Amino acid sequence: MTGELPLDDEAIEYIYQLYHKNLPPLVTEATLATATTASAQSDPPTSKSYRRAPTLPLGDVEETPFVSQLRQRASYSDPADRRPITDTELATLLTAAYGDISGDGEGHRRPVASAGACYPLELYPIVLDSPDIDPGLYHFDIEDDALDRLQQADYTDWVQDNWSWITEEDRVAAVIAITAIPARSAERYGEMGYLFACIEAGAVVQNLQLVAMELGIGSRPHNGLNYSSIREELGLRSNEYLLSTVVFAGKGPDVES
Numbered sequence: 450m451t452g453e454l455p456l457d458d459e460a461i462e463y464i465y466q467l468y469h470k471n472l473p474p475l476v477t478e479a480t481l482a483t484a485t486t487a488s489a490q491s492d493p494p495t496s497k498s499y500r501r502a503p504t505l506p507l508g509d510v511e512e513t514p515f516v517s518q519l520r521q522r523a524s525y526s527d528p529a530d531r532r533p534i535t536d537t538e539l540a541t542l543l544t545a546a547y548g549d550i551s552g553d554g555e556g557h558r559r560p561v562a563s564a565g566a567c568y569p570l571e572l573y574p575i576v577l578d579s580p581d582i583d584p585g586l587y588h589f590d591i592e593d594d595a596l597d598r599l600q601q602a603d604y605t606d607w608v609q610d611n612w613s614w615i616t617e618e619d620r621v622a623a624v625i626a627i628t629a630i631p632a633r634s635a636e637r638y639g640e641m642g643y644l645f646a647c648i649e650a651g652a653v654v655q656n657l658q659l660v661a662m663e664l665g666i667g668s669r670p671h672n673g674l675n676y677s678s679i680r681e682e683l684g685l686r687s688n689e690y691l692l693s694t695v696v697f698a699g700k701g702p703d704v705e706s
């Protein structure tokens with residue numbers, strides 16, 4: 450026994466896969482049940498409303514530059530334009546999403562909040578179209594501010610095969626896969642470490658989209674995935690799991706094509 454965790458094995462049923470389903474009342478079967486026939490006829494509501502409660506109109510929105518930027522956030526709708534990604538852009542995306550942003554003499558700081566500052570996430574860029582980065586699969590090495598090259602290969606076909614909504618028309622420049630090692634949080638928070646990692650991943654997705662928008666790169670979160678095939682390609686051990694991906698293709702939502 451080396452004490453090393455095994456690589457992913459489909460035969461293993463991971464606790465995290467069962468966690469949400471077994472956590473009442475968050476995700477009971479009733480919670481996940483689709484709308485009844487009556488309400489299915491109209492569009493399902495996207496927010497809750499209290500019909501009998503008195504309502505107070507919200508105040509005016511303060512249109513700061515940041516709020517105006519937030520209004521622009523959108524996922525790409527036309528990924529057919531070729532938009533290669535440079536090493537500076539990838540570095541900007543990774544650092545502004547989850548890098549160490551502390552200045553000299555400051556302690557370790559990241560752009561997202563993290564329960565107990567445990568930082569359970571890992572980011573894996575997959576580069577398909579770049580003028581200055583070889584195509585391949587990389588790991589974002591936050592400590593050394595570097596990319597670890599895990600595979601040098603053309604992933605164009607592989608991405609089309611394993612992302613449900615990506616077709617050969619889509620000119621994908623890069624994908625960033627977000628994984629979690631919940632044990633980093635679980636040491637302190639037990640099974641809630643899994644939930645906290647999911648919450649943190651949402652913040653990373655948002656950062657990636659906002660920065661991509663500013664750089665004029667189209668982005669879209671994708672979870673329609675072949676999880677086991679991607680886990681295998683990333684070489685994940687059983688203590689690390691795939692949470693989400695953000696695909697970069699086409700131009701940003703507010704950029705004329």
Ligand SMILES: Cc1cc2nc3c(=O)[nH]c(=O)nc-3n(C[C@H](O)[C@H](O)[C@H](O)COP(=O)(O)O)c2cc1C
Binds near residue numbers: 670672693
């Ligand atoms: C967790 C998550 C998973 C998503 N998965 C996919 C996906 O597999 N394929 C896709 O085309 N879009 C996916 N999306 C993008 C949503 O369809 C998109 O955010 C939604 O239509 C709202 O559009 P907007 O992002 O432009 O505001 C996903 C978004 C989230 C947050």
